[in-house]
Amino acid sequence: KAGVTQTPRYLIKTRGQQVTLSCSPISGHRSVSWYQQTPGQGLQFLFEYFSETQRNKGNFPGRFSGRQFSNSRSEMNVSTLELGDSALYLCASSQSTADTQYFGPGTRLTVL
Amino acid sequence: AQTVTQSQPEMSVQEAETVTLSCTYDTSENNYYLFWYKQPPSRQMILVIRQEAYKQQNATENRFSVNFQKAAKSFSLKISDSQLGDTAMYFCAFQTRLYGGSQGNLIFGKGTKLSVKP
Numbered sequence: 001k002a003g004v005t006q007t008p009r010y011l012i013k014t015r016g017q018q019v020t021l022s023c024s025p026i027s028g029h030r031s032v033s034w035y036q037q038t039p040g041q042g043l044q045f046l047f048e049y050f051s052e053t054q055r056n057k058g059n060f061p062g063r064f065s066g067r068q069f070s071n072s073r074s075e076m077n078v079s080t081l082e083l084g085d086s087a088l089y090l091c092a093s094s095q096s097t098a099d100t101q102y103f104g105p106g107t108r109l110t111v112l
Numbered sequence: 113a114q115t116v117t118q119s120q121p122e123m124s125v126q127e128a129e130t131v132t133l134s135c136t137y138d139t140s141e142n143n144y145y146l147f148w149y150k151q152p153p154s155r156q157m158i159l160v161i162r163q164e165a166y167k168q169q170n171a172t173e174n175r176f177s178v179n180f181q182k183a184a185k186s187f188s189l190k191i192s193d194s195q196l197g198d199t200a201m202y203f204c205a206f207q208t209r210l211y212g213g214s215q216g217n218l219i220f221g222k223g224t225k226l227s228v229k230p
Contacts, residue, residue, distance in 0.1 A: 033217060043203065043220040056217055090157060098215055103149070103157035 001027055004093050004104035012110045018079040021107045025072050025093030031055075032074040033101060034066060037088040046089075049074055050097050078109075086111045114139045116206050118221035125194045126229055132179075133189045133224045135204030143209035146180065146187045147218070152200040160202070163187065165209075194228045201225050 005024045013019050025032050034046040045058040049068035066076040072093075078085055088108050092101035115138045125131035137146070148160040163171045163180050170178050175192045191198055201223045208216035 035218070042222050043218075045217040045219070048217060058217065088155065092157075092218075100147075100159060100162055101218060102159065105154075105156045108155075 004091055004102055006089075006091050006104040006107050008107060009105065010108045010110075012112065013081050014112050015081055015083060017081050018077065019081060019109060020075055020077050021089055021091075021109070023074045023076075023091030023093075023104060025074070025091075026102060029093035029095050029102075030072050031094045031097050031099070031101075032068055032072065033092045033094075034074070034076050035090045035092065036060075037090055037106070038086075043090070046076065048097075055097060081111045083111050085109065114141070114206050114208065114219050116204050116219055116221035118202075118204055118224050120224045121222070122225045122227070124227040124229055125191075127194055127196060129194055130190060130192045131194055131226065133191075133202050133204075133226065135187045135189070135221055137185050137187065137204075137206050139185070139206065139208075141208050145207045145209060145215065146178075147205040147207065148176070148178070148187075148189045149203045149205060149220075150198075150200045151203065151223075152197075157203075161189065191226075196228050196230060199226060199228045 007022045031050045033048040037043045048056040052068045063079045068074045088106045090106045091104045094101045117136045144165045146163045150158045161173045177190045179188045203223045204221040205218045
């Protein structure tokens with residue numbers, strides 16, 4: 001069974017732009033979570049989606065948003081990019097909200 | 113709020129030896145899960161082992177085992193017969209078990225960078 005895939009793997013943007021990251025969960029998994037990883041703050045939870053509904057949200061500004069489609073694929077969007085948004089963005093999927101999360105390879109976002 | 117602390121930023125071990133990584137957590141919850149994830153230089157976060165708090169028996173997965181001390185809120189990872197491929201960042205993570213069986217988000221420690229030397 002294929003693992004979690006994330007596209008693109010690398011992205012370079014400039015301040016003020018917006019960006020959309022994509023995550024395809026493991027086949028059959030309906031829950032998708034997003035995490036931001038930075039050297040300073042470590043791994044921080046962004047949000048979780050299950051059956052196209054946001055189930056949980058971390059402590060991030062409204063510039064960070066996401067959605068989930070009927071096929072369980074998820075996207076996250078960051079508007080008005082700031083230098084501090086440079087990070088590795090990890091997506092994780094699980095069969096349901098009661099199962100172990102499996103991670104994708106991440107998208108490395110660099111904001112110049 | 114739950115917190116996870118990994119007090120060893122870096123560790124090294126000789127190939128074939130045993131190493132133990134420490135993790136402590138703070139929570140007022142009684143039902144939760146604990147995990148160890150491994151992140152090699154390739155960045156892919158890989159699940160190493162999972163422990164359910166209501167189970168007293170320590171989880172094991174091949175060369176990986178945990179020492180779960182619920183009262184002390186301690187959850188250490190032991191890697192036996194260390195291999196070069198074990199070189200990675202290791203993250204301890206906590207997850208609340210919510211009412212109805214669903215789970216909260218993962219809360220991670222800062223990580224321990226493990227180097228296995230030949």
